[in-house]
Amino acid sequence: MHRCLKIPEILLTIFQNFPSTTYFLEAKCLVSLACTCRDFHAPALDLLWYTLEDLVPLLRIMPDDLVRGKLDPSFWRQWSFSRPLVPSGFERFDYYAPRVKVLTRLSISIDSLTLQDLLQLSSLAKLTDLRMILPDDDMTLPDVQALDHDGVAVLPALLDLHVVSSKLANCTALIQCLHRCTLESINLTLQNPPSGRSLGELFMVLSQSACRASLQSLMISAHDELSHSDEDIVYSTVLAPLLLLRSLYIVVIDNSNWPGLDGKSLQQMVLAWPRLCYLHLYTFELGTTHHSLVTLEGLLPLAAHCPNLCTINLGLHASFKMTESLPGRGVINRNVKLLDFGHSTIDIDAVPHVAGFLSDVFPCANIISTWDEDEFEEDEEDEEIAMSTAWDEVISLHPVFVIARHQERFAY
Known part of the structure; x- marks a missing residue:
């Protein structure tokens, strides 16, 4: 050679x-x-070994009886040591680890986050994907002003952030420490739906961060359906800072209810997020006595001005007033493939008119309602059964009306 x-x-x-x-x-x-x-x-x-997507390859070269992985409730694989560490267990690790120069994804579970921890994270200059599990208790994070004063750019290349926590306040504090990152995706997995105040604090932090111009996807999902009192919260005001993030096209926020959210709020979303593809404002609680302020006509701006929209998931009150014009005023959106109305209420007498409106505006959509007869409360059982039956009729009539309207347009 x-x-x-x-x-x-x-x-x-x-x-x-x-x-x-x-x-x-x-x-x-x-x-x-x-x-x-x-x-x-x-x-x-x-x-x-120069570039690793995550630390798993390094963990897998360690002795089999030393490292074990298991799936947690969030379907993340957590790795842990099954016995005390000894130098011999790191022989292969020490041979390969120095060759790693770029780490693009890091998944960690922490009990606290100090300034020293953030400084160490800052050494991962090319990390693009961070996944963290935060403790259930309140976290005390380093002062953002101290970081700015020291000129510390925490994870400057970070694009995707996924956090699992029981408290949205901890997630907000972490995002505040990452305020210089031009994040494109934020995914927060919570135990319970967040309160209106905590959402407002998060949205305010996002509107004042570098990701204001870059964030494309915001997902806040909750496992349980614990309710909280938000009677004094108007969600049209809570969402106002979020409307400053003009690049959003995926918005997923689970909540107990959305008091104050109305058709005007949806119109503001349309103006702020013209590239919107997925709108999911899920409502855990919307009983028969609490009607949403969002109506069928409130969906028209979404249908007319969001050409990329494919999924709408929100609670509304479905009623309809007969007019001489077309049900949807001539607005047709064939790109929307799913309408998930959850526990939305409906006027029982307006079932055929509701089906006619939806078939005219969203002819290609599948309609879903989540009224579950097995979970009805005794004091509202009759009304809830009526709601469930009415939405079942709408779902059955929708494809029939779509075919009829298609034949009408073809004939004339």
């Missing part, structure tokens, strides 16, 4: 320029090179 091929820098240049169409083929090629001879071994391994 030529003496030039014994120089690691030359070998690295050659190996970096091997043609490969996928990462799998490139990795397979580097593994073959590492097994070819001693001179190729180290340069090939350096390239193979």
Whole structure:
């Protein structure tokens, strides 16, 4: 073999320029090179381990009886040590870990987050995806002003943030520490639906962060349906700071209810988020006696001005007033494929008119209602059964009316 091929820098240049169409083929090629001879071994391994998507490959090379992984309730695989650590357990880890120069995704569970922790995270300059499980108790995080004063750019390349916590306040505090990051996606998984005040605090932090211009997806989901008192909260006001994030096209927020949310609020969303694809303002509680301020006509701005919209999930009160004009005033959106109205209320006498309106405006949509007769309370059982039956009729009539309207348009 030529003496030039014994120089690691030359070998690295050659190996970096091997043609490969996928990462799998490139990795397979580097593994073959590492097994070819001693001179190729180290340069090939350096390239193979240079970039890791996460820490799992390093954990898997440790002894089988030392590391174990299991799925948690959030379907994240958590890794832990099953016995005390000894130096011999890190022999292979120490051999490969120094070769890793770029880590793009990190999944960690923490009990606290100090300034020193943030400084260590800042060393991961190319980390793009961070997933964290926060403690149930209130967290005390470093002062944002102290970070700015020290010129610390925490995770400058971060794009995707996924946090699991029982309290939205902890998530808000973390995002405030990451206020310089141009995040594109934020996914918060909570135990209970957030209160209006905590949502307002989060939206205010987002509107004052660098992600105001870059955030495309905001998802706040809750596992349980615990209710809380938000009688003094007007959600049209709570959502106002969020409307400043003009790049949003996926908005998912689980909540107990949405008092104050009305057709005007939806119109403001349309103006703020013209690229909207997925709107999910899920309502856990919307009884027969509490009607949403959102009506069928409130959906018209979404249908008319959001051409990319494919899913609408929100609570409304479905009623209809007969007029001489077309039910949807000529507005037709064939891109919406799912209308999930959850526990929305409906005027029993307006069932055919509601089905006619939805078939005219959203002819290609599947309609879902989540009234569950098995969970009815005795004091409202009759009314809830009536709601469930009415929505079942709307769902049955919708495709029939769609066919009829198609035949009318084809004939005339």
